[in-house]
Each structure stands twice: as structure tokens, then as C-alpha cells.
Amino acid sequence: MRNSIANVALSAAFAFIVAVAAPSIATAQEAEDDTAVSSFTLENGLDVVVIPDHRAPVATHMLWYKVGSADEEPGKSGIAHFFEHLMFKGTSTYPSGEFSAAIAAVGGSENAFTSYDFTAYYQQIAPSELPDMMRFEADRMRNLVLSEENIETERQVVLEERRQRTDNVPSSILSEELNATLYQNHPYGIPVIGWQQEIEGLTHDDLKSFYDRFYTPNNAVLVVAGDVNADAVRAMAEETYGKIARGPDLPPRARPMEPDQKTTRDVTFRDPRVTVPNLSINWYVPSARRAEKGEFEALAILSEVLGEGLRSRLYQELVVKQGIASSAGSYLQGAAYDYSALVVYGEPRGGADLETVEAALVAQIDKIRNEGITPEELETARTKILRDQIFMRDSQVRSANLFGAVLATGGKVEDITGLPERLEAVTVEAVQAAARRYLDMDHAVKGYLLPQEGDRS
Template sequence: MTMRRILRRGHPALLAALLATSLTLPAMAETAAAKPAAQADAAKTLSPTEQAAEKKVEEKAGEIDNFTLANGLQVVVIPDHRAPIVTHMIWYKVGAADEKPGVSGIAHFLEHLMFKGTKKHPEGEFSRAVSDIGGQENAFTTQDYTAYFQQVAADHLEEMMRFEADRMENLILTDAQILPERQVIIEERRMRIDNNPQAQLSESVDATLFANSPYGIPVIGWRSEMEKLSRDDAIAFYDKYYTPNNATLIVAGDVTTDEVKRLAEETYGKVPRRADPGARVRPQEPEPLAARTVTLKDDQVTQPSLQRTYLVPSDTTAKGHESEALDILADILGGGTTSRFYRSLVVEQGIAAGAGAYYAGTALNDGQFMVYGMPRGSATIAEIEAAIDAEIAKVVNDGITPDELERAKNRVRKAVIFERDNQAAMARRYGAALSTGRSIEDVEKWPERIEAVTVDEVNAVARKYLEAKRSVTGYLEPTHPSSAPAAEGAMPPAPPPAVSQSQS
């Protein structure tokens, strides 16, 4: 079958569809274990249709459960009995930010190599097995984790577990496999980064914002280092990190805990535990002292754009309700057609083809808050930047309103329904959280924390974190400015794609 490989650059706050619509994750979402009080509050502002949909999900969903095998593998079970389908995901707590200096890209490279076969199953057999039963598969690498999954009929869960457990232990790599696949990832970089001015700018902005942190190194790697990646590099990375005591198994769908536990013990339970990889200690960014800028001019650029990224706490490093408040702040500033940026820049002033904001908070270390805009017609980047600065100043100086807070929370409540209606999205939320230093309880109590956010807390994070000195602003400009206006409703150039896909 044709297998889609995924390279994620950046953090998982914005997620593209991974399996058509089967793995779409709203920017802010709730878990199936939401407390009744939070559900009652949500019902106050949901339409009858939305309430009916929520009730239908609840009727078919069971209690989320978890256990740990003797070899250290953590297992999470998310029952959903609406259809005889399961999503089977194995998450390794290792990503690009865990790479040693000089081997950037090895985490993503190993993701590719995991499809090269084992002692029991030659290259392609696993993928053919998934295809033959009408299933879907994928894999993705981020700064903080690497994950592999299949979505199949429930009666094929055991088969998927056996295949995945086998390659956790028995991967075979030869130079004959390594060298051609290395060229594949180098070509992937050429297509996705080197020939894409927007991606080049985003890469430069990240490297400037995270000058000390490994988050400043692209997931795909620097080309000069990718060209030297070897079989020894891949095997060392595999042996250190691809062990059950550094992994989480998520099974969502038409299953029971007893069934998953039996199958997990029969398959993954036989994989020996290796030495613990050790604490994930990484260099951190010092407190920023000055605003920074990056300008990229390229002949391929036909319309200028602006993206600005602020260094902010992540879900893991934030204190109190800071991360939830940043989520809500992003929604109020630039979360859609009712946001402040859109109303002001696109509708009222008519100077922007698109403008928005988002919070990338799913990370082990500090994350990012981004704002962006693309000028329309004769408007300039300078006008876009001035208008964005003006809206940020209004929030910092005057704060948000109670009505804005309630509308943002209501959008979250609605997003909750869509996520809970998607077993793969639920699996992804738990997997990402557990791979970035959070717990099942953290995920389950997320809706309560969102409901508890106050106007004062949103205003506080705006004042504290939307400071110029915490930011890097990137300008993308044509080498030879064109008079051609940006199309009405044009797709804004930022944020950069949260997920990049390639056929291989």
C-alpha cells in the first residue's frame, strides 16, 4: 500500500487531518471523562442538536482505564462501542529535541526506517497486512515524541499488536536500507523546506526564538547533518529509546479493558525491558531581553506575510491556569471570523487577506504563541504589523470582556463534542499529553480548568507574555514586489503547517 509518512514541525496545538477526517483534533478539546458539573455548564450554551450528539457519544463511551505491564509499558484504554473499529497507537517518549548534537533528524529518520522489516516480517509485510484488511496506518515525529498507529476492524487488534510489538524489539537495519532511505529524507527536506520560502522563514524564526533550546533545531534536521546519518546512529537511537518502559500504548474503540490487557500481555508483554533512557534534561531558553526580527526575501514569494512568535509556557511548564488562559487568549485574538484580528484587519479595515493567532502548548518544555497576517491589495506588511500591534495593545491595556471569555469557552465546549466523537482524536490527545510530562488526570481535568479561567487570568497572561522582548517577528517578502493583490479570503501564510505529509 501507499503509506503516508508525517513530519511534524512545531507543536501539536494545530493538527491537520491525518487519516482524512479520522484523526482531526480541535485546537482545544475535552476528554470523555469530563465531570458532570462541567458538562452541565456546557449544556447551557449548546444547541439541542449538539446536546443530542453529546448524549449519543456518552451512551456509547465507557470509562477510560489504564494499567502498566511488568516491562514498564503504560497502556490506556478508551472504550467507544459505536462501531466495530479500533485505533491502535504506540507512542515513544522521544523526539527531535532528544537527539544528541550533530545527528539532527535521526528521530524522524528512524521513523522511516521502522517500516524496513524485522526478523519475522520482511519490509512491506506489515503495511500490506493493514491494507489487506481495509485499515489505515500512519506515523509522525515531533520535537517530543514519535508515534505509530493503525485504524482497523476491532477483530484485527491482536494482529496489529503482534506486528507493532515485533518491530519494537526486532528491527533489522542494513546499509542497503539506510543509504537509499537517507536520500528519501534529504529529498523530503529539499521539497518541504529548501524549496518553500514560508517553511524556511518558519525554520529561521524557530531557530531564533529557541537559540538555546533544541526546539530551535528542525524535526527533519539540518541538511549537513542529515547527509551523515548512519546505520550506527539509527541503531543507537533505537536501542536507547524504543523500549516498552519508554512507551505508551493507546487503544481506542470497540474494546474492553480486560481484552486489551490480555492481548497486550501476550504481545507487548513479551518485549524485554531495556535500560531506562534517563531523565529528559534539555537546555532551556533564558529570559528574553530584546525583540528580534528575521527577514526573508525570495523570488518565489508573490505576496508578503508576517508571523510573530512569543516564548510562552506550555501545558507542562505553565503555572495555575496559564496554559488554559493562553488558549482562550489565542481564540479571542485570532481564533476565527469573530476574533479581534479578523474583525479589525479583514472586515473593518480591509487590509488583510487573513490574520489569526494560535497557542502551541503541547510540549515538554516552553511553547509558542503565534500571531500572523497577510496584507491584501495595496496594504503593506508595516500596516499589518501596526494593526496587529494595536489589537494586542488593546488587550494588554484594556483587557478582554466577560462576553468574549464566554464565547471562547463556548467554542471550546463545541470543539469538545467533535473530539469526543472521534476515537482517534481522543487517542491522540492522551498520547500527546502522556508523552510530554502530563498525566491522565491532567487530561481528564482539562475541561474543569477551562471552565475555571477568569477574565483576570486571561488579562494577566496577555500582559505577562505578549511583550515585545519575548518575540521573534518574521517577514516574508518578494524579491521584486508585485502589485497583484492577495486573493479575498486567501489562506494566511502562517501558522506553518502543523503536519507535513509525504508519500513513500
């Protein structure tokens, strides 16, 4: 749905891109066959990636803008997501609804999403429809009509979305407060959808300035996956996107950084709609882009062994052996431009209470910090991460997502290769060092979602 917000709590597997079982990576000029992933840049600065997949006559056309909620000016929260809505309104060339109608008429589908670091729009259609998709998408890059009527209509839609997805959902309320606590200074602490009072205060001038600044070809990445070839995509892109003038060069994405986090913080939310309590333990950790060499790969292995999947330590110990939890695990939010989070979570089962589950989670964290992991666990985790990536390659949309997210957060196509070698370089000592450095309970932010009455049981 086009009012969706991308979930940035991505697993470690999603944060990685792998060349295993994928076509080779090459520039368009170097590609010697019709299966190589290729990349090139138009004269106006638009980066283009082509991912051939000839198994079915389908194509995915995805345009990413290198702007998300973390790039908003103070006091203007929600403008990136608000603008995602406005992009589905009419342009000076095509009336409102014509783009969507054209997609529906050929049996295609469309979607869009906003995250902290990017905004993306995509369509899935037959390859023969790609020229029209590019024509429509290129048109709304510069010719959007920002009328007061459209702005007010979509403002109410966004506010209703916030009420439904955040204000009326206990877990979402807690998540919003947890982020605001974990990130003391960085804009990742501000919700992607924005604060209600700031959404209400966004003006026509705010939106027009945002559009003129960020919606330019040199601040965008086009990813085309499916039954296509690089030469044809390049010709179509030059005929459509290539005619748009380059925008002003944007300065580096300089954002406030976090101070050293020195305290444990607890965030508790009680609500009568909560019937089963749960908790999470959150740590501030570097993303793939911000980590020291080899450090993020060690964190990915750490999260995999600790709590990702049915064979992980947390699931096996709390759910299978002790039977005190209905769920227990971890995930690493690695796909970010700046620092992100590693999260451990659990929910009690039967007669167990939340304090018992928390103690068991902490015991497993302490064990991995004090004793590390085994060589067998390391090898299993490596294999699982690579296997997960192979399965992801089976979906055009997910492949396009993987490439787009890397380029939209400061990476290059060349950065996508080399994962097997980077994982192979991780040692059990490196994983334990990462656990000791980052999984410090004295620096954790704990979140408790509880019923209205009673203790943590």
C-alpha cells in the same frame, strides 16, 4: 503518509483534553461499564490507554514512543524522524513490506509521525485484526533489521523529503529560520527533519544506539480506541507487548533551557515565488506542562479571544471591518514538553501593504494588554474551547492523539480531566496579566515572507 512530521504548531484547543461529553476516566480495575476510558501498565513498563467507541466496528491502534527530535544528541539532528522511516523496513521475523501488506489486505490504513517530543505509529483496522497489529508492532519494537542498504535507501528518501517540504517551500524556509531565532538555546530551534549535513552524517552505530536506547516498552504508550473493551485489549497486549523485556530506565528528559529573551528580532526571507507577503509575530511562552498554575489556561483564552476563529478580534477588525487583511489570527503551541510559542499572523489584501497590517496587529495586541478582555469574551472563549474538544472526540484518531500526546509529554490520564474547572477559574484579570507578561513587543520575534523585490507591500 509514513514519512510525515507532526505539526507541533497546534491550536490551544488541541493542546487541551476534556472530559466533557467523553466517557469517564478510570483504571481498568475500576471500570464498571464498557464505555469508560481505562488505563493500566504492563509489568515491563508499557503504559496502555483504552478508549471505547462502539459506534462502528473500527479500531485505532497507536503506539507512541517518548522520544522526538528534541531528545537527539547534539550534531545528530533528524535521527528521530530518520528512524520513523526505518521502522517500516523488515525485522528478523517479518520481511520488509509484510506489515504494510497485512494492513492493506484487510482494508486498513496506517501512518506515522515524528515531532519534537514523540514519535507515533498507528493503524486503523477492524477490531478482529488488533492481535495481528500488536504482534507486528511489538516485533518491530525490538527486532528491526538495520542493514546498511536500508539505511542508505531511507537516507535518500529523507533528504528528498527535506528538499520538497522545506528547501523548496519559501514559507517552510522562513519557519525554520524563525524557530532557530525564537529558541536560542533549546533544541526546539532545530528542525524535526534535521539539518541536511547532519542527516548525511548519521551512521549505523548512531541509529542502532538510538534504537536500543529509546525503542523499549517502558518508554512507550499504547493507545487503543474504537470498538474494543479494556479486558480484551489487556489480554492482547500482555500476549504481544508483554513478552518484550523491559529496557534500561531512562534518565529524566533534561534539556537546555532558554535564557531570558530581552530583544526584538526580525527574520526576513525574500523569494521570487512569493506573490503576497505575510508576517508573523512570535513570543516564547510556557506550554501546559511548564506553565504556573492557571497560567496556560489564561494564555489559551487570550489566544482564543485575540485571533482564533472568525469571531476573534483580529479577524473581525482586520478582515471584516478594516478590510486590509485576507487573513489574520493567532495560535498557541501548547502541546509540548517544554516551553513553546504564541503566534500572531496576518496577510494584506487589495491595496493594503504589510506595514499597515502589522500596525493593526500591534494595535490589537496593545489594546488587549492595556484594557484586557470582557467577561462576555471570556465566557465565549471557554465555551468554544470545550465545544472544540467535544467535536474532536468524534474521531478515533484524534481521540487517540489527544491521550497519546499527554502521556508522551509527561502527563497522566488523570491530568486529562478537570479542564472545565480549570477554565472556570480563569478571570479577565488573569488573561490581561498573561498578555502583559508575554505579549511584549520588545521581546518578540517577527517573521517576514516577502517577494524578491520591493518593500513590504
